[in-house]
Amino acid sequence: MQIEVEELTKLYDLKRGLQPTSFSVKKGELIAVVGHNGAGKSTLMKMLAGWILPDNGQATIDGIVLRNRMAVVEKVGFVPEIPNLFDFFTVEYNLKLFAYLFRTPFSRVDEVLREFNLLSFRNNKIQTLSKGLKQRVNIGRTLLANPSVLLFDEPTSGLDFEMTKELYRLLKNIHDDGKTIFFTSHRPEEIKTLATRIMVLHDGSLIFDGSPKDYFQSEVYVNLYAL
Amino acid sequence: MIRNILILTLNDLAIAIKNKSIYLIIFIPFFVFVTLKLIDSPSIDEIPVKIGFIQNENYAPEIMLTVKAAGQIIKVTWVQDLQEGVQLLKEKKIDGVLLRNTNKRDSLKLLVLKKESFHTIVIVEKFLALQKAAEGYRDAWISDIEELYDGGIQRQALPTWILMLVLLIGFIILPAQVAEEKEKRLILALLQTPIREVEWLIAKVLTGMLLTLVAILLLHILSGFGVVHVPSYMAFIAVGGFCFSAFGVFLGFLCRNQASARTLGVVFYLPHLLPSALSDFSQQLSAIAPLLPSYQFYGPVKTILLEEGTIANLSFEWGYLLLVGALAFYLSSILLKKRWLMK
Incomplete structure (x- = not known):
């Protein structure tokens, strides 16, 4: 197993957060983490990314414990819902800064610019870009270090139809490269089209973990998400 | 129209309360009142x-x-x-x-x-x-x-300007910058790379020290005032820059956003600036000022610039500033490790 999560817990006020949760993930899976707002999806993602420290429990990625941040960041890339880039600098500057910090050669920046159709925007400041373009830069930055696991928190939030389609294409390409992907989502069509496995969180607890086919036939889907 | 203006004004006031800017309205008059009480010496x-x-x-x-x-x-x-x-x-x-x-x-x-x-x-x-x-x-x-001091009133005012610059960088510029990086989750983006937390902290403090150095250098170039004991002077500028930059980074960690960082910065800036800068004019302030780190910087800078003092006689103050800076640095590193207010 590539990822092992054991009793991972993080609780905030009013019982929000993530109740003790356990699961394991094989290499190359494309997992949709589904749930209402406040279900604990982002908390799970942020804990796996090292943004939030768990109250309890343990997780390993390729045998490396989460608390070993220096080693984990080489394995995991996290794309948050709101792109966190240096707004006042150009696309190229942002990518080069992170390439330097990842100790990746600058030639990789050109590759990413090409792969993500960002060559014509390389000298544009981030603050002048649309949300979709910012998200592309954000994903490109995460892929600079070539991590084996990618976490996407609400990747299509705020994107229009065309940009959402473009992002699906990107996710599929990344998955085809053999990477393990987690993404949180509200949209059934997103889950149907992309995921190879569905995990449903409700009030901080994992209430379903299975294939998309089983999910759409399950009581969980009918009770919680079907119109 | 009037109703809209009123609603928008109330909304702006609510924002000022929410981002804590309103605290300055209470703090500044209170602080000025206390300072005036201390400056006015009736006896x-x-x-x-x-x-x-x-x-x-x-x-x-x-x-x-x-x-x-x-x-x-x-x-x-x-x-x-x-x-x-x-x-x-x-x-x-x-x-x-x-x-x-x-x-x-x-x-x-x-x-x-x-x-x-x-x-x-x-x-x-x-x-x-x-x-x-x-x-x-x-x-x-x-x-x-x-x-005894030479150079006239302009030179005598130099330590006060230097103190203002160092405190401005430490208490206003750096906390806002740190809070901005927290607010926009840029720190978290940087910590997604294999850099150590302490490297990020050192970079921030070094930025503050460099800004301090450049500002003071410009001040000397523009004013035309030289320094006799350059190594002693540099040692105090460096340790002062370190102390207040580390302090500023720590203040930035206590805030969720830039607005509250600026408010907190002013709350620290004025009480550090005024008692030290005004201590020459008030017996009571000169008794209180040594309790502040700013005075342990201002006093030696004044001594070095105006009385040709050297670090040999000012080792306590130097050590004090180093210690306060190290403590602020340590506290910042704890807050950074705990991802304080960075969810």
């Missing part, structure tokens, strides 16, 4: 002044008699010569040295560190009061005042 007569008299100097007998009779309010220290008097003055063991004014019969020349200071005012006032009691109004005994 100036009760404060004894320490005056150095030079042995073998031919002082007018009626002056000496009156001074001796006023032993409660004027403490006399006899010094061997002017050199010893200057030394005691620099060490702040006495407030002034009285010399016979060779240009005017039966009058005195007062030697002080700085003309525009609280101590000089007290000395002159006390001697005027003594003279009035002894002989009624005549020509003032103290007919001339000479100051």
Whole structure:
């Protein structure tokens, strides 16, 4: 197993957060983490990314414990819902800064610019870009270090139809490269089209973990998400 | 239209409350009130002044008699010569040295560190009061005042400007920058790379130190004032830059956004600036100011710039600043590790 999560817990006020949760993930899976707002999806993602420290429990990625941040960041890339880039600098500057910090050669920046159709925007400041373009830069930055696991928190939030389609294409390409992907989502069509496995969180607890086919036939889907 | 304006005004006020800017409206008047209370010294007569008299100097007998009779309010220290008097003055063991004014019969020349200071005012006032009691109004005994600090008022103001710059960078610029990086989750993006938390912290503190250095260098270039003991001066600028930059980074960690960081910065900026900068003018402030890290920076910078002091005599202050900076740095590193207010 590539990822092992054991009793991972993080609780905030009013019982929000993530109740003790356990699961394991094989290499190359494309997992949709589904749930209402406040279900604990982002908390799970942020804990796996090292943004939030768990109250309890343990997780390993390729045998490396989460608390070993220096080693984990080489394995995991996290794309948050709101792109966190240096707004006042150009696309190229942002990518080069992170390439330097990842100790990746600058030639990789050109590759990413090409792969993500960002060559014509390389000298544009981030603050002048649309949300979709910012998200592309954000994903490109995460892929600079070539991590084996990618976490996407609400990747299509705020994107229009065309940009959402473009992002699906990107996710599929990344998955085809053999990477393990987690993404949180509200949209059934997103889950149907992309995921190879569905995990449903409700009030901080994992209430379903299975294939998309089983999910759409399950009581969980009918009770919680079907119109 | 009026209704919309009212609603928008109320909304702006709510934002000011939410981002804590409103606290400054309460804090600044309160702070000014407290400072004014400390500056205004109603019992100036009760404060004894320490005056150095030079042995073998031919002082007018009626002056000496009156001074001796006023032993409660004027403490006399006899010094061997002017050199010893200057030394005691620099060490702040006495407030002034009285010399016979060779240009005017039966009058005195007062030697002080700085003309525009609280101590000089007290000395002159006390001697005027003594003279009035002894002989009624005549020509003032103290007919001339000479100051030890050279370079005039502009040079004497230099330490205050330097303190302002260092505190501005430490308490206003850096906390806002750190809070912005937290607010926009840029720190978290940087910590998604294999950098150590301590590297990020050191970079922030170094930025503050570099900004401090550049600002002070520009100040010297533009004002044209040089420094005699450059290594000592550099050592204090470096340790002051470190201390207040680390302090500023720590303040930034206590805030969720830039607006609250600016508010908190001002709350720290004014109490660090004013008591130290005004300590020359108030006995009470000069008693409180040494408790602040800013005074442990301001005092030595003043000594080095105006009295040609060196770090050899200022090691306590240097160590104190280093310690405060190290403590702030350590606390910041704990908050960074805990991802404080960065969810």
